[in-house]
Every structure is written in C-alpha cells, then in structure tokens.
Amino acid sequence: MLAVFQKEISLFLNSLIAYIVIGVFLTGIGLLTWIFPNTNVLDYGYASLDTLFDLGPYVLMFLIPAITMRTLAEERKTGTIELLLTRPLTDWDIVFGKFLASWALVIFSILPTLIYYVSVYQLGNPTGNIDTPGIIGSYIGLILLGGLFAAIGMFASSLTDNQIVSFILAVFFCFIFFDGFEAIANIDVWGTLSLLISQIGIVYHYKTLSKGLLDLRDLVYFFSVMAFFLATTFTIIRSRKW
Amino acid sequence: MSIIVKDLVKAYGTQKAVDHISFEVQPGEILGFLGPNGAGKSTTMKIATGYIPSTSGTVLVDGFDVTEQSLEVRKIVGYLPEHNPLYLDMYVHEYLRFIGKVHKIPSVKLKPRIKEIIQMAGLEVEQNKQIGSLSKGYRQRVGLAQALLHDPKVLILDEPTTGLDPNQIVEIRNLIKQISQEKTVVFSTHIMQEVQAICDRAIIINRGSIVADQSVESLKAGAADRITLLVEWAGEIDESMLQSLEGVDQLENLHTGKWKISGSKTSDLRKKLVNLSAAQNWDLMGLTVEEHSLENVFRELTATKD
Numbered sequence: 001m002l003a004v005f006q007k008e009i010s011l012f013l014n015s016l017i018a019y020i021v022i023g024v025f026l027t028g029i030g031l032l033t034w035i036f037p038n039t040n041v042l043d044y045g046y047a048s049l050d051t052l053f054d055l056g057p058y059v060l061m062f063l064i065p066a067i068t069m070r071t072l073a074e075e076r077k078t079g080t081i082e083l084l085l086t087r088p089l090t091d092w093d094i095v096f097g098k099f100l101a102s103w104a105l106v107i108f109s110i111l112p113t114l115i116y117y118v119s120v121y122q123l124g125n126p127t128g129n130i131d132t133p134g135i136i137g138s139y140i141g142l143i144l145l146g147g148l149f150a151a152i153g154m155f156a157s158s159l160t161d162n163q164i165v166s167f168i169l170a171v172f173f174c175f176i177f178f179d180g181f182e183a184i185a186n187i188d189v190w191g192t193l194s195l196l197i198s199q200i201g202i203v204y205h206y207k208t209l210s211k212g213l214l215d216l217r218d219l220v221y222f223f224s225v226m227a228f229f230l231a232t233t234f235t236i237i238r239s240r241k242w
Numbered sequence: 243m244s245i246i247v248k249d250l251v252k253a254y255g256t257q258k259a260v261d262h263i264s265f266e267v268q269p270g271e272i273l274g275f276l277g278p279n280g281a282g283k284s285t286t287m288k289i290a291t292g293y294i295p296s297t298s299g300t301v302l303v304d305g306f307d308v309t310e311q312s313l314e315v316r317k318i319v320g321y322l323p324e325h326n327p328l329y330l331d332m333y334v335h336e337y338l339r340f341i342g343k344v345h346k347i348p349s350v351k352l353k354p355r356i357k358e359i360i361q362m363a364g365l366e367v368e369q370n371k372q373i374g375s376l377s378k379g380y381r382q383r384v385g386l387a388q389a390l391l392h393d394p395k396v397l398i399l400d401e402p403t404t405g406l407d408p409n410q411i412v413e414i415r416n417l418i419k420q421i422s423q424e425k426t427v428v429f430s431t432h433i434m435q436e437v438q439a440i441c442d443r444a445i446i447i448n449r450g451s452i453v454a455d456q457s458v459e460s461l462k463a464g465a466a467d468r469i470t471l472l473v474e475w476a477g478e479i480d481e482s483m484l485q486s487l488e489g490v491d492q493l494e495n496l497h498t499g500k501w502k503i504s505g506s507k508t509s510d511l512r513k514k515l516v517n518l519s520a521a522q523n524w525d526l527m528g529l530t531v532e533e534h535s536l537e538n539v540f541r542e543l544t545a546t547k548d
Contacts, residue, residue: 002343003340003343003344004344006340006343007329007332007340010332010336010340011329011331011332014331014332014333014336014372015331078327078330079323079325079327080327080328080329082288082293082323082327083321083323083327083328083388085292085293086291086292086293086316086319086321086323087316087341087344087345088313088316088317088344088345088346089316089344090313240293240294240295241294241295
C-alpha cells in the first residue's frame, strides 16, 4: 500500500497536478477570504473564518474530483491497471493507497490556510479574540470533508475509463452529498423523516463540527461514508473477477 | 517453476476465446506461444497472471493455483502485458523503484538491483529520462526491466518485440535468451523467425484451440518433406505435361510461363523439370526453390476454414 501511495504522490508532483491544485485552491480561497468585497473578512468586521469554512467545501467540490478523476480511470484507459493487478498487491492496497494519496494532497492544500487563522487572531480586538475551538473543529470538519470527497471521487473514477465523465459524476455526487440531502429534507413532505434525511447529508455533520463540537457521531458519519465509497470502489475493481 | 494449464476455458458470452487448452511448460524451457491475432494468446496469458479469471479449468504456476493463491503466483511471475502499459509521467528510476517496492525488495538490495537491470536491458543512456519521452524500443526495454526486476522464476511476455526495429528485435531476443537459462519463459508472438531463433518448443493456437504443440525442430522437420519451386519458361508451355510428372501435387500458373510447383522433396522434381524442358525444347529461364519455413506451417495450421 505504501508503494502505491508513494507512486501516486510522485505522479502528482511529476504531472504538476499537485502544484496546480494547491495553487488554485489557495488563490481561490484567498481571494474569497481577503479580497472579494462580499465575502472578505476585513469588511465583515468580525474575527472569524466563516468564509473559509462556508465556501471552502464548494472550492473542494471541484478541485477534489479533478485530483481523483484520473486515479483509476486513467489506469484503465492506458492499461496500467493490468500492471498493478498482476503484481503482489491486493485490491485494497491499490484503492487505499490511491485514496490516501489524494487525501494527503487535499490536506496539504488546506494546511497553509492556517496562516489565515494567525492573521485573524492578530487582527482581533483585543488580539486573540477568536473562537479557537470552533476553528479547530472547522478544520477537522474540512479535512474530513476532503477525505469524503476524495472517496466519492475514487468511486466515480472506478465507474468509467473516461476522466471527464468521472469528473462530472464526482462533482455531482459531492454536491448531492454535501447540499442535496439537506435541500431534499427541507421539502415539506417528509414530516419527522426530514431530520433523518438531512443527517445523511454532509452539511448537517459539518455544521456541528464547525461549532467546535467534536461529537463522536459526526466522526463516525464521516468515516463510515468514506468506508462505504471505498468499499464500493473496491467491489467495482473486484468485479473483473466475476 | 513449471506452468501447468489444464482444460482452460474462457468464454465471453457464447464466444469462447480460449477453448479447452491444456499444456505444460517445464522449468528452463522457452515456450513460444503462436497464433494469429485474436487466437486467444493474450487471454491465456492474462489468466495465467491472475489478471482475469478463467471460466473453467486451472492454471498452476510453480504449484500455486492462479485463482486460489493469486498473490503467491504474482510474486514469482514477471509479466510484460500486451502493448506494454507504462506510467509515462514517471522517470525510469522512479518507476523501477516503485516496482521494486511493490515486490518488497529491501531498499539496500533494490539500488544495486536497479543498476544491474538497467545495464541488462541496455537502458544506461536513457535511464534519467521520463518514460513518456522514450522511443518505443526503449519503452519496451523498460517494460522488460520491470518484468525482470524481482528476478521472477516465471516470465510471461506478451508480444515483447512488436513495433521494434530489426536491431532492437535481435537485442531483445538475446536478452530473453540470456535470462531464460534458469527461468521458465512463455512468450507470445506472431513472428515465426522469433520462434525459430529462441524457442525450444512452440504451441500454435488458433481460435482458442491448440493446433500444434511440439518442439521447434519437429515443426521444421514437418515442413521439410515438401518443396515448392518457382519455375519460369520463355513462352507458353503445356500444363498437362507438367501434371503428368511424378511427385507434383500442386500447380499454379502465376503468369505466362511462370509456374509455382510443389511436391514431395524425395521425388527429385528439379531434375525432372530440367529434363522435361530439354525434351520438349522449352526455354527454361529460371528455377528457384521457395523456402518451406515455419511460416508455411503456421499458415497451414491457422488458415481459417469457414
């Protein structure tokens, strides 16, 4: 698994994907947090990073599928999947190694935004007047969300050997899981089911985390949905044996 | 180290890509796997490496069943897939290191091993390049290098020499010959000279079934008792006279005065033709013997009979 992980990381670095993803994410989120008039922290006047954590998921919703779209689709198209599958690697090694590499890249692009925290911390009046536990929770939420999007992206990539199809499907699934369930739950027909439906979506759990509330149930949610998509991916790769 | 294929079937829907194939390969043997395109060569190899499952039948590699003990098989097999897929974004060293790590070669041993294999595959000049920038011949060497890196007991090479120029083909053949001494090698091709050059034994398959399984020597011997002559006379000659010659069993008029005549080797056809020409006063312009090679055997065995 480690070998696959390292290989994926070095592919990200060789093919410029890593630099572009980190660059675009930081530029985009930087513009939203500091420059754009409607969203920037400076005009808002409160020492918080809500912009980062509210809009971050939407930036990731496009970036992560771009990272993951090639993981399996390209291997299939170029036939290199045959190389991997005829090596002493289990299917889990392949799926999990690739997933971890994509997630690591996401985490790498999120981490530099810690500078924003330091800046806002300094800008607060008095200095340090900021909801630190809330921000820690939000970071955990954003990183878990990144992992979940990566798992969804891997799943989409396993469905097809066309990278564009994989990208579009991944964005769509990410959107449905992030916002879709919440929106569906708001339709006024569900009655008491409404809460349950919104709990399937990511937003419900993401919101709790960003309040600084580290609830085990939310963590379980994130990891089990990740596990679900990875297991599905695994099954699809396995299906060649059927 | 041996490979035992027993009653192997691979069906796609109702079409059988591989139809009840059985054969064995002994350690130290180089087996040429021959057949026209779509005969089932690659399918058999893919099953033997555990990439796709068989519909029925078993393949044992060094005693391990490819479906039951797939991981064990994959540890001892070096495989070069058809079309030689490679990570074009990776550098040669980086790629070989990755393969080494997949095979869990400790890094102390890996470094000298990579050096050795790069030398063996003749990659020294290109070793610091990205795979995507290499020419086809060098990519093929990278493919071979990755198949050989972990010193596999069994080598399965799917058309290792396609798309190479004649010099490269010879080099790759020598490489295969050189490494095959203590390994079992199966390689597929549709080039007959290749089999003649390096194989001990050849299996010819057509439409999923084995049509010949014998040593290269006996395949050649099978071809040796017939002779085909290209004969040219100035002007028209009498076909019935040719036909009446003893030992002639095939006649073909290519164009005016030019004939393709085949028959058994023992009947001394050339002498008879010269004598006949002299007796009939035909002006004999040329007489050449067409080599009855493995190619003809191959063509005869795999000609589609619909």
